[in-house]
Amino acid sequence: MYTHRSAICLTRLTSALQKITINHGRSECSTSNLKKGIVVGAYVDEKGENIKLTNSAEKVNQDSNNVIMKALKIGNGFLKKGKSRVFYNANEKYGTIALVGIGKEELDEKDFSDGVDPKKQNVRNAAAIGCRSLIDCGMEDIDLSSMGDSESAAEGAMLGTWNFQEYKKEQKPSPKISLFENSDKDEWSRGVVKSNAQNWSRKLTESAANHMTPTLFSKEVEEVLGNQNVQVVVHDKCWAEEKKMGGLLNVAKGSCQPLAFLEMTYSGGSKDDKPIVLVGKGVTFDSGGISIKPSSAMGEMRADMMGAANVVSAISAIAELQIPVNVVGLTPLCENMPSSSALKPGDVIVAMNGKSIQVDNTDAEGRLILADALCYAATFNPKLTLDLATLTGAMMVAIGGAATGVFSTADKIWNDVQCAGNYTGDRMWRFPLWNYYSALLSGYSGFDLDNIGKGKGGGACTAAAFLKEFAPPGDWVHMDIAGVMKSNGQDSSYISSGMSGQPTRALVQFILDISKQSS
Template sequence: MEFSIKSGSPEKLRTGALIVGIYESRKLTAAAAALDAASKGRIGEITGSGDMEGKAGSTLLLHKLPGVAAERVLLVGLGKEKEFGAREYRDAVAAAVRALRDTGASDAVCALADEAPRKSGGARALRQAASAVLDVLYRYDTHARHKKDESRALAKMAFTLPKKCSASAAEEALVQGAAIGHAVAFTKTLGNLPPNVCTPTYLAEQALELGRKSGIAVTVLERADMQKLGMGSLLSVSAGTRQPPKFIAMEYRAGKKADAPVVLVGKGVTFDSGGISLKPGEGMDEMKYDMCGGASVLGTLQAIAAMKLPINVVGLIPTVENMPGGAATRPGDVVKSMSGQTIEILNTDAEGRLILCDALTYAERFEPACVVDIATLTGACIIALGHVTSGLMANDDALADELLAAGQSALDRAWRLPIWDDYQEQLKSNFADMGNIGGRPAGSITAACFLSRFTKKYKWAHLDIAGTAWKSGKDKGATGRPVPLLVNFLLERAGKL
């Protein structure tokens, strides 16, 4: 997809399709009004007849509108004008692309920029629009026998320049939006791949390839390296599988040499059977998505490298497969983490925290400005927050506020939960420093409390994406979240928002 900025009167723009908006009161946007005048009231006739009432998400495609240079005009319903905000703007762009993607139009101009919410600014609107376009056009057909014919696909999208937004700012916003969109697609594909393809070794190969393309330094630690470091907690998870564990460390250094890096830690369980604490068979195929935290770290690094963001970021991805077997870790076993703390394994299906805790200890060597871990960690988070928002827990209020604001700006929201010391009581063990679970009450919180025991030396936040990393049902597939949140967080830190 090629993005650009176009200027000129809407009726004179030569394109395969011109997108203009109609509010629910049948009120025409400025661009739609210009086309109405050029066509001698044709759009007004259409809205007056009830064919387009402006309901949010509705579309109507017109061909060869008199007096208009565009081959097609797509009317998009924007809903109620007073309720039209950033999310409604993004949804309108997405609805337009869905309506156009199978029409044969190879290029389009979106003239919705001036309807973007005033508070968000034109640049933010364009960033959202570009990523929305790529999100709608994403297709996973890696293992499909018959590939989709792309010869008639929408390949170019131009946007009219928003008011009070310079051309240079608009161009930069489109570059950022495209980088986010491509990163989300990359993250989705990694999540959607079958677990017999996307193994820990495959993830390590993808990290090395990304490093070669983008100049990111990549190190992959093997089992022997992890044994020397004392990562007994991480290695206990991979004890029952033939797939070797990998520990991926990626260093993106484009900021000042003296600046401490932001460290992102992503859970990379490429398939989670539950181990000896075997999961129910129904829906177990979706446990290939248990590496989406790791995938989101790869996607985020791809995005900031494409933007050439002036910041230092380290990505750490502990990646394993959790399987039952003769050598598998058992409930009741005690393992020693890299930090020296011992853990009684009460449930082998609470494995994500076991690999993350060693990665969080490893993060200390980078003397980080802050650490954010991302994990499909607990089903309890889905019960608490559903599939709308990610769970956020942190040991630093300012860092938590940054991430919440980034999620709001990116339309990829999180909600903060407490990790008060009162909850730590649930992790007590008679046989080790702690148990790896704290019982059914507040399961997401006690999981974060477990991780917090390994983050005493830096500012830390935890994103539980169990409810947001993928969808089930007819739209089954990875979502690419929380890449938009993470990229906005880093854009803000780099002073580029």
């Protein structure tokens, strides 16, 4: 039998629907499979009328005495893309079957013009929707069909069923989700690893600021990465003073919480290979400092360390996948708070490379701590440097939550980043690094740079131009992830509303692609 997701609770099934249940000679579902379900897919056209079961769905249908097709026939053969129908008590092994509309089997050229691979997105969304349907039915053990792409199915399931419930008195247990088919297990495992990494980033950024201070963030990273063959060193204020990190020290001094600077080393390549250096902004709470933010939604600034969260989570996945590269992760961690000791508008500070900076706006603090981190990154003689930061509200103004804004000094690296994002469903959009923006930051008589510069508009571009002044020699990429910090559930059904953890999987895929190019 079937019903739409809005009426899938087992206890509400009507006697009329029970009359079309196929019981295979049983009076009711055996107790052994009451909590076990399966998700299978069907290709559907845009009208939801022409339905074609996948091979796995057809097998389950046959094992269930053709119940799926019989029910669809009764329902006039109607199933929309991204919608599910649930069949109860129809199979010896599974107490509940969820059939999900994947979308068209053959896609048109126009379907590939949206910045992401639509086939993969369709599978991710279908997997998430199907698994949620079964969870709503009380299923604790779920088999999931690959629907032609086991990696994407794993991503949709793991991301789509994750919930932040860290502070709940009673937490709902997570269901066991397994691949239905025996093939493509390597791809499935890779999808699970990348999704778990993104979920860790989501957990870090959703955590309340008083539960995720620089010290607590560092402790959690030590515990996780320390068990994954990653060397983790937590530097303190004295070390930052020795390195003359004026940006980090001055931003941190307004808070009673001590700063930390995480240095993580994964040695998966040969000793002679130059490392890829990943740098992540780690402001664990950003009040704006003396240039204080409006109170509305200020609580969301607990996630102003998403760049750092993405870096540590990506390194976790890179280590678990044993990608043959050398990676160094650097995350400056601090709070940006107003107090009698806080950095003041108009103050002049000096970064690690000796450049003086007038701070016109203390809420433009991310670029100050990243300046020091990028200077330190140069000491590793990197193959390439990539930084991530929830850096500017201007990025949200420019493109909303549709994509990560990318600035790059190298066309090839930009293309690699774009391809990785297309593969993982994380749109990337390139912005300019013109000298026009650099000129807005310099030319002052009393100091080298201003942290916001002259003129109005183009805030994301001037911020990137500022970072360029401190980037190591060679290829460099800056990702402004402010726009994708939160998910509203519109673009991707498999990422629920809240902190998104994007683009963690794209970062892992980018490193994986680079390793293949080098081999």
